[in-house]
Amino acid sequence: MILGLTFASFVSTSVDRREQQREEIRLQELLATVERTAQIACYLNDSKLAAEIAHGLISNRTVSGVSITSGATVLSRVGNTAAVQADPSRRSVIARQVYSPFDAHDSVGEIVLFVDRAKIHAAASNYSRAASLAMGLQVALVAIGVAIAVYFFTTRPIRAVTTELHRIRFDSGTRLSVPASNRSDEIGTLVADVNALIASLADLLTTERELRISHEVGERKLRLIVEKAETGLFVLDQRGVLESWNPAFIRLLHLTPPQLPQSGVTPLQELLPSDAVRLSQLISQCLSTGQSYDLDIEMAMGENARTGWIEVTLNPIGPTALQGVLNDITERKQSELHAQVLASQDTLTGLLNRRGLDVRLGAVFSLLPAGSALQLALLQIDLDHFKEVNDAYGHEGGDRVLRHVAKILERNARRGDLIARPGGDEFVIVLIGITDRFKAEQIAKAVIADIQQPIDIGGQYAHIGASVGIAFTSEEGDSPESLVRRADSAMYSAKKAGRGQVHFAPDCVPSQANAVA
Amino acid sequence: MRSIVSAWTRTRICLQVLFALAMALSGPAARAQTLVVIVNPSIGVQHLTRREALDIFLGRYRTFPSGVSALPLDLDVNSAERRLFYLLLAHKDPADMSSYWARLTFSGKISPPFAVTDARMAVDIVANNPNAIAYADRSIVDNRVRIALELTP
Numbered sequence: 001m002i003l004g005l006t007f008a009s010f011v012s013t014s015v016d017r018r019e020q021q022r023e024e025i026r027l028q029e030l031l032a033t034v035e036r037t038a039q040i041a042c043y044l045n046d047s048k049l050a051a052e053i054a055h056g057l058i059s060n061r062t063v064s065g066v067s068i069t070s071g072a073t074v075l076s077r078v079g080n081t082a083a084v085q086a087d088p089s090r091r092s093v094i095a096r097q098v099y100s101p102f103d104a105h106d107s108v109g110e111i112v113l114f115v116d117r118a119k120i121h122a123a124a125s126n127y128s129r130a131a132s133l134a135m136g137l138q139v140a141l142v143a144i145g146v147a148i149a150v151y152f153f154t155t156r157p158i159r160a161v162t163t164e165l166h167r168i169r170f171d172s173g174t175r176l177s178v179p180a181s182n183r184s185d186e187i188g189t190l191v192a193d194v195n196a197l198i199a200s201l202a203d204l205l206t207t208e209r210e211l212r213i214s215h216e217v218g219e220r221k222l223r224l225i226v227e228k229a230e231t232g233l234f235v236l237d238q239r240g241v242l243e244s245w246n247p248a249f250i251r252l253l254h255l256t257p258p259q260l261p262q263s264g265v266t267p268l269q270e271l272l273p274s275d276a277v278r279l280s281q282l283i284s285q286c287l288s289t290g291q292s293y294d295l296d297i298e299m300a301m302g303e304n305a306r307t308g309w310i311e312v313t314l315n316p317i318g319p320t321a322l323q324g325v326l327n328d329i330t331e332r333k334q335s336e337l338h339a340q341v342l343a344s345q346d347t348l349t350g351l352l353n354r355r356g357l358d359v360r361l362g363a364v365f366s367l368l369p370a371g372s373a374l375q376l377a378l379l380q381i382d383l384d385h386f387k388e389v390n391d392a393y394g395h396e397g398g399d400r401v402l403r404h405v406a407k408i409l410e411r412n413a414r415r416g417d418l419i420a421r422p423g424g425d426e427f428v429i430v431l432i433g434i435t436d437r438f439k440a441e442q443i444a445k446a447v448i449a450d451i452q453q454p455i456d457i458g459g460q461y462a463h464i465g466a467s468v469g470i471a472f473t474s475e476e477g478d479s480p481e482s483l484v485r486r487a488d489s490a491m492y493s494a495k496k497a498g499r500g501q502v503h504f505a506p507d508c509v510p511s512q513a514n515a516v517a
Numbered sequence: 518m519r520s521i522v523s524a525w526t527r528t529r530i531c532l533q534v535l536f537a538l539a540m541a542l543s544g545p546a547a548r549a550q551t552l553v554v555i556v557n558p559s560i561g562v563q564h565l566t567r568r569e570a571l572d573i574f575l576g577r578y579r580t581f582p583s584g585v586s587a588l589p590l591d592l593d594v595n596s597a598e599r600r601l602f603y604l605l606l607a608h609k610d611p612a613d614m615s616s617y618w619a620r621l622t623f624s625g626k627i628s629p630p631f632a633v634t635d636a637r638m639a640v641d642i643v644a645n646n647p648n649a650i651a652y653a654d655r656s657i658v659d660n661r662v663r664i665a666l667e668l669t670p
Contacts (some may be wrong), residue, residue, distance in 0.1 A: 040620055044577055048624040101617065102571055102607040 011135060012128040019124030020117075023062055024094070027113055030057065031096050034111075039101040042070040042109030050075035057113060062123070065114030068098075081114050092117055157182045161191055168198065175199070232326025236314070240267040240283050243321075252310055252326050254301055268324070272297060279312070286314045286322060296329060309333040348399055349406035352420035357428060360418050361480045364432060368473070375433055376473040377440040380487035381409070381447060383425040384465035384499045393457055400457045401464065408450040412443055428487075437472065437504075444468040444502045452500065467494040471505035533610055551655040552602050554666040555640065557647040560585055565665040571606055573650060575617070576627040581650075589630035590639045590651040598636055602652045605668040 031038075034053050041049035054066040054076040065079035094113040100106040157179040164176050175195045182188045226233055232249035234242055242261045250260065253271055261271060269276035275297045286293050294313040301308035308330035315323045344356025352360060368375055383405065390398040402425070409419045409427055418430035429447075431440055448468060454461035469491025471483050486505035494503035554570050556562045562581055565573075572578045574589045581587050592599040594611070603609050609617070618629045633639045639651040644661035658664060 037620055040617060043575070044621070044627055046621070046624050046626055048626055049620065052624070102575065102609070103568075 005136075007135070007139075009132075012125075012132050015128035015131050016121065016124040019127055020120050023115075023120045023123070027060070027062070027094055027115060030060065031094065031111060031113065035096075035098070036101065038068060038098050038111050039108070041068065041075060042098040042111075043100050043102075045070050045073060045075060047075045051078070053111075054078040062116055062119045063113055064116040064119075067112045067114075068109065069112075070098075070109035075109070079114065081112075153181075154187070157187050161187070161194075165194065230328075232310075232324075234268075234324045234326065235317075236268060236283065236322045236324055238283065238287060238320045238322075240269050240280060242266050242268055249326055252328055253299075272299065274299070282312070282314055283322060286316050287319070290316050292316075296333070298333075301330070346421045349403055349421050351406050351409070351427070352418060354420070354422040357418065357420035357422055357430075358480070361430060361483075364418070364430065365478075365480050375435070376483065377431040377434045377437070378471050378483050378487040379429040379431065379440065379444050379447075380469040380471075380484070380491040381427040381429065381444075382467050382491050382495060383427075383451070384467060384495075386425040386464055389457075389462045389464055393460065393462065397457045397460075397462065401455055401462055404455050405451060405466075408447060412447050412450065428484075440470055440472075441502055441504075444470060448500055448502065465500045467491055467499050468502045469494055469505065470502065529610075533604055552598060552605065552652055552668045553655045553658055553664045554650065554652050554668070555643050555658055555662040556581075556650050556665045557643055557645075558661075558663040559647045562663070562665055567606060567666060567668075570650075570666050574630060575607060576621070576629070586648050587650050588646065588648045590642055590649055591630040591632040592636055592639060592652070593632060593634050596636070598652065598654060601670075602668065605670065 034056060037049060038053050040046065041053060050068040050070075054068055055078060057063050057066045058079045063079070065077075065081035067077045067081050068075045092115050094115060096111050097107050098109040098111055100108045160179055161176055168174055168176065175198060176191050178188050178191045182191075226246045229246060229248050232246065232252045234245035234249050236242060241264060243263055245261070255261075255271065259271070269279050272279060275295070278295060278297075282293050282295050292313060292315045294311055296309055296311050298307060298309050300306070308328065309332070311327045311329045313325040313327075315325075317323050344352055344359055346353040346356075364376065383401075386398065386401065389401050393400075402421070405427065406419070406421065409429055413419050413429050414431070417432055418428070420428045420430075422428055429443070431443065434440055448466050451464060451466040454463055469487045469489065471487035471490060473483060490503040490505040494501040497503065554565060556565070560581065561583065565582075569582055573581070573587050574591075579587055592602070594615075600611055603611070603614050607614075621627050621629075633642065633651075636653045637657055640653050640658060640662060643649040643651045644659075650665075652668075655664075655667070
């Protein structure tokens with residue numbers, strides 16, 4: 001609209017100026033029309049003819065005055081010719097020399113038109129006003145036409161499509177309908193594109209829904225697995241505080257309702273107080289290396305205080321969190337223990353074998369406080385005449401004899417002492433915590449005396465004896481090997497001395513106890 | 518524009534002069550080509566310029582330059598002399614001339630010169646009338662009149 005008005009005013013100004021120029025040209029032409037007659041009038045000083053011309057000219061609405069002169073003589077003067085100088089801006093003068101009709105160089109007079117600029121301007125204004133009005137009307141019509149066209153061909157179909165789009169549900173498979181008149185234009189293309197978009201969106205939604213369902217199913221499965229697992233599963237933070245756990249966790253730890261952990265509050269260490277320090281070490285080890293570690297923990301299993309074993313495995317799952325696995329390994333531990341026992345036992349007599357003796361003796365040695373004196377005594381017992389028994393009654397007889405000897409040793413040894421058959425017909429008793437050498441000798445002699453009794457081997461009696469060598473732990477730098485060696489050599493010396501005797505290892509022979517039975 | 522028009526006018530006039538001459542030369546008698554303006558010797562006019570003659574014949578002044586009243590005489594409107602005279606004097610053809618006079622008839626103030634039917638009559642009138650002025654072919658002019666102007670093509 002503003003553009004239209006600006007344009008109209010521009011048009012008005014230019015029309016005004018052009019109209020003035022045109023009027024000027026028109027007047028010049030008018031003068032040219034009457035020129036011949038004017039030439040004659042001036043040539044002949046014919047004021048009547050001049051008056052005729054002047055009246056003809058002044059009948060023009062823009063001409064306010066006409067003056068025709070021949071030299072100094074005024075042939076005719078009509079209209080307002082006086083106010084020429086009074087207001088030069090409103091009036092202007094068009095003067096034209098008049099030449100003789102017979103000599104183009106002979107000036108015979110002058111014709112002057114007094115033009116009323118105001119009238120020209122008014123005429124021009126009228127004209128330009130009309131032109132502006134027409135143009136404004138045209139602009140308005142075009143604008144209305146464009147508005148109507150835009151409404152019918154663009155706005156209305158777009159609004160229809162938009163309304164439909166508002167109502168559409170992407171999952172119902174509905175599509176936008178293309179307005180009939182826009183099937184082949186941009187709006188039709190737009191609707192087709194939107195439909196394609198909706199279709200792909202619907203596909204995406206379906207896929208997404210299916211994915212979500214399968215994800216939910218998977219999650220439920222996983223949760224079920226976790227819930228029903230025999231393995232205890234749990235999550236810890238870097239301090240050991242429990243965040244979550246499954247029922248097996250509670251079950252494996254035999255927790256009663258008052259002991260149940262609180263998520264985010266109770267640390268694992270509190271549930272296993274006896275191993276709290278080791279658990280804290282395990283956590284920090286796990287977090288600092290980023291690797292999995294496990295720990296076997298012995299614990300009381302519930303009310304009946306049966307001892308069992310659990311294995312705690314920790315896997316780091318970030319700088320401040322760990323995932324834990326808890327397994328009951330009691331059975332495994334027991335079978336391990338059983339295997340250990342089997343490995344260290346003599347199957348014939350139930351005593352320790354050589355390996356069992358080495359292990360237990362080593363363990364006992366390690367427990368000896370440094371600087372303590374005379375705490376262990378090792379009795380090396382070797383049977384006499386056993387070979388004859390074996391020859392006479394076979395291996396079965398020999399075995400019965402060995403089992404009998406074992407019982408004798410068990411009877412004579414004290415609780416807690418180690419009794420072993422390292423091999424063949426040799427036996428060992430380790431007296432633990434003995435302070436009296438004499439007592440050791442007494443035990444040795446009692447053993448020899450018992451062995452010398454006839455042994456019933458199924459209706460027959462075997463007669464054997466035994467020689468014993470005794471070694472005591474020395475005050476400093478002693479070792480199990482040295483102890484065994486010394487006892488062994490004492491035993492050999494007893495055998496050489498004629499069997500059935502007790503000999504002490506030479507480095508620590510007690511003077512008063514050297515008596516031999 | 519103006520110069521083109523006047524150039525065309527000049528060309529047209531030249532052609533018409535030639536045409537008039539051809540007409541005159543093709544006449545039965547071998548007439549002289551020169552037209553002359555004649556006056557009564559008693560009027561005291563020795564010589565007239567072409568312009569002075571023009572002003573008198575075209576009605577601008579009805580006096581001789583000396584102020585004495587002048588009575589111009591024309592020849593018959595269809596005569597060859599008249600045609601040639603105005604061509605030479607005013608560079609106007611008969612159509613222009615009749616248009617010129619037609620414009621003046623309604624003002625009533627000026628009327629065309631009185632026309633005589635024969636050139637000899639014109640010479641006689643000039644010879645007998647001191648104020649008369651006329652034109653004629655030089656060949657028929659005698660010494661009763663004075664030649665004030667010679668018009669040669």
